[in-house]
Structures are given as structure tokens and as C-alpha cells.
Amino acid sequence: MTAILLDGKKLSQKIKDSIAEEIKTLTASGKKPPKLATILVGNDPASATYVNMKVKSCHAVGMISEKIELPDTTTTQELLAVIDKLNADPDTHGILLQHPSPPQIDERAAFDRIDLKKDVDGVTTLSFGKLSMGVETYLPCTPYGMVLLLKEYGIDPAGKRAVVVGRSPILGKPMAMLLTEMNATVTLCHSKTKNLPEIVAQADIVVGAVGKPEFIKADWIKPGAVLLDAGYNPGNVGDIEISKAWEKSSHYTPVPGGVGPMTISVLLLQTLYSAKDHFTPPLK
Amino acid sequence: MTAILLDGKKLSQKIKDSIAEEIKTLTASGKKPPKLATILVGNDPASATYVNMKVKSCHAVGMISEKIELPDTTTTQELLAVIDKLNADPDTHGILLQHPSPPQIDERAAFDRIDLKKDVDGVTTLSFGKLSMGVETYLPCTPYGMVLLLKEYGIDPAGKRAVVVGRSPILGKPMAMLLTEMNATVTLCHSKTKNLPEIVAQADIVVGAVGKPEFIKADWIKPGAVLLDAGYNPGNVGDIEISKAWEKSSHYTPVPGGVGPMTISVLLLQTLYSAKDHFTPPLK
Numbered sequence: 240m241t242a243i244l245l246d247g248k249k250l251s252q253k254i255k256d257s258i259a260e261e262i263k264t265l266t267a268s269g270k271k272p273p274k275l276a277t278i279l280v281g282n283d284p285a286s287a288t289y290v291n292m293k294v295k296s297c298h299a300v301g302m303i304s305e306k307i308e309l310p311d312t313t314t315t316q317e318l319l320a321v322i323d324k325l326n327a328d329p330d331t332h333g334i335l336l337q338h339p340s341p342p343q344i345d346e347r348a349a350f351d352r353i354d355l356k357k358d359v360d361g362v363t364t365l366s367f368g369k370l371s372m373g374v375e376t377y378l379p380c381t382p383y384g385m386v387l388l389l390k391e392y393g394i395d396p397a398g399k400r401a402v403v404v405g406r407s408p409i410l411g412k413p414m415a416m417l418l419t420e421m422n423a424t425v426t427l428c429h430s431k432t433k434n435l436p437e438i439v440a441q442a443d444i445v446v447g448a449v450g451k452p453e454f455i456k457a458d459w460i461k462p463g464a465v466l467l468d469a470g471y472n473p474g475n476v477g478d479i480e481i482s483k484a485w486e487k488s489s490h491y492t493p494v495p496g497g498v499g500p501m502t503i504s505v506l507l508l509q510t511l512y513s514a515k516d517h518f519t520p521p522l523k
Numbered sequence: 524m525t526a527i528l529l530d531g532k533k534l535s536q537k538i539k540d541s542i543a544e545e546i547k548t549l550t551a552s553g554k555k556p557p558k559l560a561t562i563l564v565g566n567d568p569a570s571a572t573y574v575n576m577k578v579k580s581c582h583a584v585g586m587i588s589e590k591i592e593l594p595d596t597t598t599t600q601e602l603l604a605v606i607d608k609l610n611a612d613p614d615t616h617g618i619l620l621q622h623p624s625p626p627q628i629d630e631r632a633a634f635d636r637i638d639l640k641k642d643v644d645g646v647t648t649l650s651f652g653k654l655s656m657g658v659e660t661y662l663p664c665t666p667y668g669m670v671l672l673l674k675e676y677g678i679d680p681a682g683k684r685a686v687v688v689g690r691s692p693i694l695g696k697p698m699a700m701l702l703t704e705m706n707a708t709v710t711l712c713h714s715k716t717k718n719l720p721e722i723v724a725q726a727d728i729v730v731g732a733v734g735k736p737e738f739i740k741a742d743w744i745k746p747g748a749v750l751l752d753a754g755y756n757p758g759n760v761g762d763i764e765i766s767k768a769w770e771k772s773s774h775y776t777p778v779p780g781g782v783g784p785m786t787i788s789v790l791l792l793q794t795l796y797s798a799k800d801h802f803t804p805p806l807k
Binding site: 367368371372422426 | 650
């Protein structure tokens with residue numbers, strides 16, 4: 240058995256190409272291109288890099304971007320006022336608030352201020368509730384990117400055991416809910432989980448969503464498992480010890496070039512959906 | 524080892540007594556008692572019985588109840604209009620829409636129309652999102668009732684394996700999320716789960732939330748597990764084969780007299796919280 244690489248770079252490009260095509264058609268018919276507003280608070284260099292990548296990708300597919308940079312000293316109230324303005328602007332189809340915000344910001348309040356119809360990054364509490372209920376909404380980009388990779392490679396999670404390692408509100412928890420929607424039996428693990436190696440060893444699908452370099456060891460992996468790595472840690476490594484684990488897997492995402500590129504193309508895709516005035520189509 | 528019965532009837536009475544006490548103090552100071560509005564659509568006799576039990580319990584603790592009965596032919600729009608009126612009424616502190624509604628009703632839309640501040644039954648999509656994020660809200664009554672039983676008997680789910688059987692939006696899913704909040708490692712099982720007996724056999728805490736009589740067999744249970752049975756099926760039996768399983772457990776909820784009575788006292792408790800203008804306190 241040879242492990243199959245889940246090529247996020249390739250699928251991401253395919254999605255971007257189709258978005259670019261659609262935007263061409265839109266603009267040819269006289270409509271304005273979709274517009275994504277990005278908000279970066281503070282001076283974190285990694286966050287600045289991420290925002291720049293997103294802005295660049297917008298332009299590459301023919302979208303308009305509005306880049307808002309706020310000082311490190313911004314208050315929650317000031318940030319909410321910026322979001323309110325973007326919510327009210329009929330030309331803005333999507334709003335992305337780059338995570339993490341500086342510590343004085345109530346980031347949850349800021350996320351939740353984003354109008355559900357412009358929450359193309361899928362970060363609001365209400366969108367989490369909706370996805371958990373199987374109701375249409377926009378989905379958190381990284382989990383949805385992983386779902387699209389599964390679909391692209393014909394991997395149906397139904398009836399499979401999935402183990403998600405990490406329970407953050409925009410990654411581990413929604414991924415657990417999306418896999419449950421797709422009829423996997425999901426175990427959600429976290430820092431208080433005991434016997435993690437044994438739990439991971441039962442998984443047909445392993446999701447690394449913990450943000451710790453090579454935290455999930457190759458030894459733990461069941462032969463033939465599908466490995467999805469949403470981690471991107473210093474040293475260009477993910478959350479799974481993929482250099483050794485890939486050989487045991489049936490399918491795996493490389494780092495880089497797996498889940499990472501999907502995150503951006505899903506953001507653009509959902510911005511396009513918003514411009515077309517609909518939510519993300521159901522998973523099934 | 525002797526299995527300990529988690530006495531929901533007793534804890535429920537204790538909660539009701541303390542609510543009654545508090546309402547006496549409230550009214551003695553000249554304030555109006557809290558008011559719960561119940562809505563029953565259609566003629567389902569079981570639903571009518573549940574609503575009557577809730578109304579009776581309201582009166583027993585000194586709360587005011589407003590019982591709204593709508594015909595079987597009610598449309599979603601008509602139901603939404605009733606909810607809007609109750610949302611706008613400053614004297615109504617809680618709104619309960621009895622599940623299930625007749626098939627022509629969009630029950631999810633009706634639940635979600637309930638003002639979050641009056642959603643004392645914890646059924647809205649937004650309240651689900653909030654509880655999943657660990658943000659204060661009202662909690663779905665049956666899951667929260669089970670959590671209070673665990674707390675009363677000093678059972679800390681942290682680090683334990685929990686298996687929730689059933690993924691309904693107001694029972695299984697929120698129970699999985701609440702147990703995750705309490706640091707359990709939770710596996711959410713459902714109709715598409717394979718090898719359910721083996722999965723249940725790994726659980727330190729088993730939650731029956733599937734609505735099928737004695738579906739979870741005594742054979743599957745790990746000795747010393749905690750058994751929480753939210754099922755209440757024809758023949759007065761739960762979802763767990765408790766007549767045989769209780770002996771293997773460390774703690775178990777009987778049916779009846781376990782989870783059932785907790786559901787009503789939690790409803791009253793959250794109505795009191797609403798009258799006092801705050802959400803349900805954090806679990807930890």
C-alpha cells in the first residue's frame with residue numbers, strides 16, 4: 240500500500256482558478272468583484288504575513304481587498320466600531336479579523352460582532368451553532384479546507400472513528416462537529432486527555448489541531464489511517480510526526496502544502512458565496 | 524463495591540426548595556414572582572403531560588406560568604408571532620416551546636426566535652454556540668440536569684473518557700460539549716457508529732441520549748462506570764439496560780427518578796436566573 244498525499248496546494252489552486260473564472264464572468268456582466276476586508280490589530284509579524292498572503296490571494300483571483308491595520312493599543316470598543324462600519328458597507332462581502340488579537344481585545348466579542356452574512360472566516364458563535372445543527376452558514380476555513388480535501392480524494396468519514404486532537408473554538412471543536420455531521424464517530428481530545436496514544440491508535444482519521452510541533456507521534460498511528468494536519472509550527476512542521484507517520488497512513492496532508500493553502504482558498508470561496516448572496520452549501 | 528444511585532428526585536426537590544425560598548424573599552420585598560410561558564402546539568398527549576408537569580412545578584415553587592395552547596394546524600408564522608409577543612413582554616422571564624412540534628412547523632426557526640435572555644430551556648442555536656465556547660448562557664435542561672447530578676455526587680469528569688450515545692441538537696450534542704468543557708474526553712456516537720459495544724466499553728461515563736428502550740446493553744458497560752440515562756421510553760425504561768447494568772456501575776441514574784426530574788427543576792432554576800437578570804453560572 241502506498242500512502243496518498245492529500246495535495247492541498249493543488250486543490251487550493253483548482254479552487255482559486257474556478258473562483259477567478261467566476262469573477263471574470265461576474266465582472267463581464269457589469270457587476271463589481273467581491274470584496275474582502277481584512278483587519279489586523281497590532282504588530283505580530285506572523286499575523287502580518289498571513290494577512291498579506293490573504294490579500295495577495297484576493298488580488299490573484301480578481302477580488303478587491305480592503306486592508307485595515309489598527310495599532311497595538313486599539314481597544315475592543317474601537318475594534319467593534321470598525322467592524323460595525325464594515326457590516327454596514329454594502330460593498331464589503333466578507334470580513335476577516337486576523338487571530339490572535341492583542342491581549343486587551345475581547346476577541347470573542349469582536350468575532351461575534353461580525354455580521355453572520357459576512358462571516359466568511361466562520362468564526363462567530365452563531366455560525367458554530369449553525370454548523371453543529373447542520374444548518375447552512377459559513378464554515379471555519381481550516382476545518383472546511385480539511386473537509387474539502389477529504390471530498391476531493393473520495394474519503395467518506397461515515398462510520399469511521401475520527402480523533403481530533405485540540406479543542407480550540409475555531410479549529411478542533413468545529414472540525415469535530417463537521418466530522419460528526421459527516422457521520423464519523425468523533426473523539427475530541429485535549430490537554431486533559433489521558434492515554435492519548437491509545438486513543439489516537441483507534442482512529443481511522445486523525446486530525447492534528449493542537450499547535451504543538453510533532454506532538455502526535457508516528458508510533459501512535461494505526462496503519463491505514465488518514466492523517467490531517469492543521470498544525471503549522473516553527474521549523475515548518477505540523478502537529479503530527481509526519482516524516483515517519485506518512486508511510487503508515489493511507490492518506491496524509493504534508494506540511495507545508497496540505498491544510499495551510501486550503502485555508503486561504505476556502506476564505507476566498509466563502510467570500511464569493513457571500514457576494515452571490517448565499518451560504519456555503521451543505522456537506523452531504 | 525456498591526453502586527450509588529444518583530437520586531434526581533431528591534436533588535430536584537432540593538433545587539425546587541431553594542428556588543421557592545428565594546421567590547418568597549423576592550415577593551416579600553415587593554417584587555413580582557418570575558414568570559414562565561409554556562407553548563404547546565397540537566394534541567400530543569405525552570407533550571401535554573410534560574407541559575402540565577412543568578406548569579404544576581412552577582406553581583409549587585411560587586412562579587407564575589402562562590400556558591399557551593395552539594391548535595394542531597398552527598403555521599410557523601403564527602407560532603413565531605406568539606414567540607415575538609412573549610419576547611416583548613417584560614413580565615415574561617422564560618419561554619418554553621414543548622418539543623416536538625407538528626410536522627408543518629419549522630421547529631428550529633421557532634426555537635431560534637426565542638430571545639436568548641428568555642431561552643431558559645437552552646434550545647437556541649446561539650445558546651448552543653455559547654455553551655460550546657464556554658461563554659455564559661442558559662443550558663439545555665436535560666444535559667444541565669445531568670451535570671448538576673455529577674456535581675452533587677462529587678463526580679469530576681476531568682480526564683475521564685465519556686461516551687455520549689445520541690447526537691440530537693438539544694440532548695446528545697450539547698451534553699458532549701458540556702462534558703468537554705468539564706475536561707472529559709468525549710466520544711459522540713450515533714446511528715452510523717460502528718462497533719458501539721466496544722466504544723461504550725471504554726467509557727468511564729456513559730450517557731444514554733438515543734431514545735431507544737434499553738439500547739445500551741449491560742454487557743457493554745465497563746465495571747465502575749458512571750451511567751447517566753436521559754432516555755424515557757414506553758414501558759418506563761431508559762436507554763440503558765439499567766436493571767442489569769446498575770450493579771456494574773459506580774454511580775447510575777434510575778429511570779424514572781434520575782435525569783427526568785432534574786430537567787424540570789433546571790428549567791425553573793434558569794427561569795429564576797432570568798428573573799434575576801443573569802445567565803447560568805459557569806460549570807467550573
